[in-house]
Every structure is written in structure tokens, then in C-alpha cells.
Amino acid sequence: MSKDEMTPAERGAAIAQGKDADRLPCNPNIANGVARIYGCKISEFNHDPKAIAKSQMAAYERFGSDSLRVFTDLFTWAEAMGAKVNFPDDDTADLEEPAIHDVNEIDKLRPADPHKDGRLPVHLEAMKYLKEYSAGIMGCSAGVVGPFTNTFFLCGVDQTLKLTHKNPDAIRRLCEISLETCEAYVEAAMEIGLAPTISEPMSSCTVVSPKVFRELSLPYLKELVDFIHAHGFNPVVHICGQTNRIWKDVADLGIAGWSIDNVASITECKRLVGDTTKIMGNVDPGSIMFSGTPQDVRLKTLEAMREGYDNPSGYVVMSGCSLPVETPFENIDAMMDVVREVGYPVTEEKIDELLAKYRDAE
Amino acid sequence: MSTKEELLKELSDCVLDMEDEDAAGIAQRYLDAGYDAYDGIFSGLVDGMNRAAALYEQEEYFVPELLICSDAMYNGLDVLRPHVDRSKMKQKCKVAIGVVQGDTHDIGKNLVKIMLEASGYEMVDLGRDVPNEKFVEAVTAQGAKAIALSTLMSTSMVNMGEIVKKLEAQGVRDEVKVIVGGGPISRGFADRIGADGYSTTAVEAVSLLDGMMGYSA
Numbered sequence: 001m002s003k004d005e006m007t008p009a010e011r012g013a014a015i016a017q018g019k020d021a022d023r024l025p026c027n028p029n030i031a032n033g034v035a036r037i038y039g040c041k042i043s044e045f046n047h048d049p050k051a052i053a054k055s056q057m058a059a060y061e062r063f064g065s066d067s068l069r070v071f072t073d074l075f076t077w078a079e080a081m082g083a084k085v086n087f088p089d090d091d092t093a094d095l096e097e098p099a100i101h102d103v104n105e106i107d108k109l110r111p112a113d114p115h116k117d118g119r120l121p122v123h124l125e126a127m128k129y130l131k132e133y134s135a136g137i138m139g140c141s142a143g144v145v146g147p148f149t150n151t152f153f154l155c156g157v158d159q160t161l162k163l164t165h166k167n168p169d170a171i172r173r174l175c176e177i178s179l180e181t182c183e184a185y186v187e188a189a190m191e192i193g194l195a196p197t198i199s200e201p202m203s204s205c206t207v208v209s210p211k212v213f214r215e216l217s218l219p220y221l222k223e224l225v226d227f228i229h230a231h232g233f234n235p236v237v238h239i240c241g242q243t244n245r246i247w248k249d250v251a252d253l254g255i256a257g258w259s260i261d262n263v264a265s266i267t268e269c270k271r272l273v274g275d276t277t278k279i280m281g282n283v284d285p286g287s288i289m290f291s292g293t294p295q296d297v298r299l300k301t302l303e304a305m306r307e308g309y310d311n312p313s314g315y316v317v318m319s320g321c322s323l324p325v326e327t328p329f330e331n332i333d334a335m336m337d338v339v340r341e342v343g344y345p346v347t348e349e350k351i352d353e354l355l356a357k358y359r360d361a362e
Numbered sequence: 363m364s365t366k367e368e369l370l371k372e373l374s375d376c377v378l379d380m381e382d383e384d385a386a387g388i389a390q391r392y393l394d395a396g397y398d399a400y401d402g403i404f405s406g407l408v409d410g411m412n413r414a415a416a417l418y419e420q421e422e423y424f425v426p427e428l429l430i431c432s433d434a435m436y437n438g439l440d441v442l443r444p445h446v447d448r449s450k451m452k453q454k455c456k457v458a459i460g461v462v463q464g465d466t467h468d469i470g471k472n473l474v475k476i477m478l479e480a481s482g483y484e485m486v487d488l489g490r491d492v493p494n495e496k497f498v499e500a501v502t503a504q505g506a507k508a509i510a511l512s513t514l515m516s517t518s519m520v521n522m523g524e525i526v527k528k529l530e531a532q533g534v535r536d537e538v539k540v541i542v543g544g545g546p547i548s549r550g551f552a553d554r555i556g557a558d559g560y561s562t563t564a565v566e567a568v569s570l571l572d573g574m575m576g577y578s579a
Contacts, residue, residue: 287548324516
């Protein structure tokens with residue numbers, strides 16, 4: 001039984017048209033935790049496209065969350081290009097060995113064929129099921145890593161970090177070939193009717209400098225975004241960790257939304273890029289969503305909403321990053337329910353009233 | 363002929379400036395000139411690493427820069443260490459560090475290791491995806507006085523609590539300090555599992571451990 005008056009599609013359309021809605025959209029960003037809701041092992045996602053699609057739907061049905069996305073881990077594209085991935089029985093896949101160990105092997109790499117290589121065909125199949133199951137409820141998205149991040153899994157994380165200084169041209173070549181893989185994949189996803197979302201964690205200011213980002217990541221991210229635009233879609237971009245010094249660069253690509261992590265400030269982001277860009281975020285996925293109490297979740301969600309609700313280009317309540325697999329359901333419920341309690345339109349008074357109410361309850 | 367001060371500055375600068383390929387050569391020139399290896403490490407290489415850490419905290423240096431600086435530091439250490447007068451060594455205690463079982467994300471662990479090493483701890487790097495027993499063995503067999511546990515995965519966090527329990531079961535819990543860190547880790551979690559400390563950054567980990575081990579100024 002839905003706790004909401006509108007479907008995510010109706011809600012999204014109403015807000016975009018400036019009409020009344022039931023609440024703000026909210027995406028707890030459940031990630032592979034959806035397996036816990038559907039009742040399968042995470043390893044089933046590696047070969048069973050229906051399990052991916054049905055788990056996404058199970059999460060929507062359980063929580064009413066405003067997102068359905070096909071995305072299981074960061075390594076799917078590098079794996080399809082030759083990296084070795086470790087698949088635990090019931091946990092998220094992990095990079096075991098990069099595709100190459102030395103830059104002189106770069107010429108051996110080929111872009112992946114999304115219809116043939118690795119788990120990419122499983123993901124495309126999952127998209128078709130998800131599209132079918134979710135008809136009339138909401139649009140679905142297809143996650144992809146950005147070209148720069150993919151190069152780390154082709155060439156090894158530590159080595160690639162050092163190459164940003166030692167051999168930037170090698171990074172450029174790895175980005176070129178990763179870009180081809182990304183484009184082929186998102187093209188297939190868009191043909192099925194899913195909107196791409198791009199995760200670019202290695203571009204974070206927590207990892208590389210804004211200078212390295214601008215020289216070695218941004219040009220390829222721009223090409224990918226332009227490619228998606230040319231196909232009539234507009235991607236959301238998520239980058240983990242601190243991103244304040246690159247908000248403008250990414251916003252200038254004309255993206256559908258900037259999904260920021262909990263160490264980044266919604267208020268600052270709003271000031272800098274809010275006129276052009278929807279902001280999504282940024283409740284702490286670890287210390288609040290995973291380790292906190294429902295009470296902590298309510299307060300932090302309200303605080304994020306207070307910062308973001310008046311963003312000129314729109315705001316989506318979200319966790320700062322993908323939720324840990326074992327995040328308690330009651331915390332996800334607490335996030336969704338407090339967004340429902342605020343309702344729509346959101347006003348500062350309403351949020352402050354609820355903040356006072358829940359603070360008093362402490 | 364360079365003075366000792368000039369060579370110490372060269373050692374420090376080559377770490378700070380990421381000249382990892384020059385470090386061993388400068389360290390050798392320093393030794394050849396007859397200067398003290400211990401000073402070369404702490405007033406030269408480690409000084410450079412501390413300056414790099416300061417730039418990292420000011421967000422002028424990032425992870426790649428720190429990794430290359432640490433390569434330079436380690437290249438210099440390889441040359442100077444065998445020549446250190448042991449009686450003069452004021453090394454801090456032995457610390458075992460690793461990413462707990464079920465997880466292989468080790469960027470954070472490596473940064474903590476570099477910072478602790480630069481501050482004078484003797485580091486035993488157990489690597490990543492480390493079975494719980496290995497941490498206990500580091501205490502019982504290798505004499506580690508502190509263990510530093512890292513993970514990015516919520517599914518692996520349970521191992522941190524298990525390690526603390528194993529230390530208790532072996533009767534060595536009181537002989538060792540346990541510090542934890544990583545994406546999903548919080549102070550609350552550290553308290554719940556009975557760890558001694560938690561820090562959010564690699565640089566903080568140094569003052570955290572210094573405080574616990576009694577090395578604070």
C-alpha cells in the first residue's frame with residue numbers, strides 16, 4: 001500500500017511544471033541493499049537480469065523511493081574490457097586485478113561491446129525488464145562510471161593515481177578508450193529508454209586536484225555528457241567526497257542534477273551553481289543512514305532539506321552516496337516519512353517546526 | 363661539498379617536490395658526506411613528508427601527490443635506514459595496519475600508514491582483505507602495541523568488533539590500542555565495538571595515536 005498520493009512520475013512532472021505536489025522527490029540511494037529487500041543474494045545480480053529489475057521494484061514498493069536504477073558496482077565496464085572482478089556471494093563486486101599492469105599494454109585494450117562483453121548484456125537485459133515493470137510509475141536510469149574513473153580499474157588504482165603526474169598522456173589514452181565504452185553502453189541504455197546517470201568518484205577533490213580533474217577527467221566527462229544530450233537525454237552526475245572546487249565545471253556541462261556527498265555543503269553549492277543546476281543530497285550514508293538512529297535520520301534529512309528546498313533549479317532529497325548494504329530499513333523509512341511529513345510546497349516554517357518537534361523528542 | 367643543512371633541505375625538498383627518482387641519490391650523497399643517518403631520516407625525509415601532509419590538509423596536495431611524496435620518502439629510507447645508530451633510535455612503537463577481511467579498498471589505509479610511518483612509528487603493513495587472526499598474531503607474535511583497522515564496506519565492519527573480541531579472548535586486549543577508520547565508520551561505532559579510538563583523516567590518526575601512546579608533547 002503506497003504511503004504517497006502521487007507516483008514518482010506524477011510528482012516529478014508536477015514539480016517541473018510548477019504545480020502542486022504531495023512531497024519533494026526522495027532517493028535514499030539504496031544500491032545493492034535492494035537485494036535484502038527483494039530477498040536474493042547480491043551475486044545473483046551478476047547473471048540474473050530479472051533479479052536486478054525485480055529488486056529495484058521491490059525497493060520502490062517497500063519505501064516509495066523516487067529512483068529506479070540499473071547499477072551494481074563501479075567495475076562492470078572495466079571488467080568488460082579485461083579487468084578481473086571478485087564476486088563475493090552476498091556483497092558488492094570488487095576489483096581483483098586491473099586489465100593491464102603497464103602503460104605499454106594500453107594498445108591491447110579495446111572498447112567494450114555492451115551486447116557481448118562481461119556483465120554488460122545482463123545489465124541491458126535488466127533495463128528492459130525494469131522499463132516494463134515500472135511503466136507508468138517513473139522513468140528509470142542506467143548508471144555508468146565516467147571515463148576517468150574507469151581508467152583506474154583498467155590500470156590499477158595506485159598506479160593510475162601516480163600516472164596523473166608521471167604520464168598524463170597515458171591517462172588521456174585510457175580515458176579515450178573508456179569513453180568509447182561508456183558511449184556504447186549509454187547509447188544502448190538510451191535506446192531501451194533509460195536516462196544515464198554518471199558516477200565519477202575518482203574525480204573527487206578528496207582524491208585528485210581540481211587541476212588534474214580539469215586536464216584529465218573533465219574533457220572526457222564533457223564528451224560523454226554531450227553525447228547523452230545529443231540523444232535527447234540529460235544525465236545526473238554524482239561525485240563522492242568533497243567537490244566544491246569543481247561544482248561549476250560540472251554544472252557548466254548543463255547536467256540534469258548534481259548529486260553531492262555529505263562532506264560537501266548544499267548551501268555553498270546552491271550559491272555557486274543553484275541558478276542552473278538541480279542539487280541532490282546529501283544525508284551522510286555512513287554515520288547517519290547506516291549507523292544512526294531513525295531520529296538522527298529525521299533531523300539530518302530535515303537539515304538537508306532546509307538547505308536545499310529553495311534551490312532555484314530544484315532539489316531532490318538524497319543520501320550523499322550509495323547506502324551501505326546493511327543500512328537498517330527503519331532508517332530508510334524515517335528518511336522517506338519525514339519528507340512526506342514536510343509535504344509540499346516546502347517552507348522554512350514547516351521544516352523548522354518539524355526540526356523543533358524532533359529535537360524536543362530527543 | 364654541501365653542508366649538512368643543505369643536504370637535509372635537499373632531502374626534505376625532494377620528498378615535498380615529488381622527486382621520487384632523485385631521493386636515493388641525495389640520501390647516498392648525504393651518507394657519503396659522513397652525516398648522521400638518523401638526522402637524515404627525521405630532519406630530511408620525514409620533514410619533507412610532514413610539509414607534504416600540511417599541503418594536503420590545505421587542499422593543495424591530493425592523494426596522487428602524497429603517494430609520490432611517500433615513494434620519495436621510502437626510496438630515501440631504504441638508503442639511510444641500514445646506517446642508523448640503533449642506540450640513538452627514538453622510534454615510536456610498532457603498529458600493525460590493515461584493511462579488514464572482506465574489503466580491498468586500501469587508499470585510506472595507505473595514507474594512514476604513510477602518516478604514521480613519517481611520524482616515527484614502526485609500521486607492519488598487513489595489506490588488505492586481512493583475516494582477523496592476522497591482526498591478533500601481529501600483537502601476540504610480532505609485538506605490535508597498536509593496531510589500525512580500516513574498511514570502506516559496511517559488510518566488513520563486523521570484523522573490527524570480532525578482532526577486538528579475539529584480542530580479549532587471547533588475554534592481550536590490555537596490551538594493545540585499537541584504532542579504526544574508514545567510510546562507514548563513526549565514533550559511535552568505534553565505542554560500541556570497544557575500540558580505543560577513531561579518526562576521520564590520516565593526519566588526525568597521528569595525533570590520536572600519539573595521545574594514546576603517550577608521545578604527545
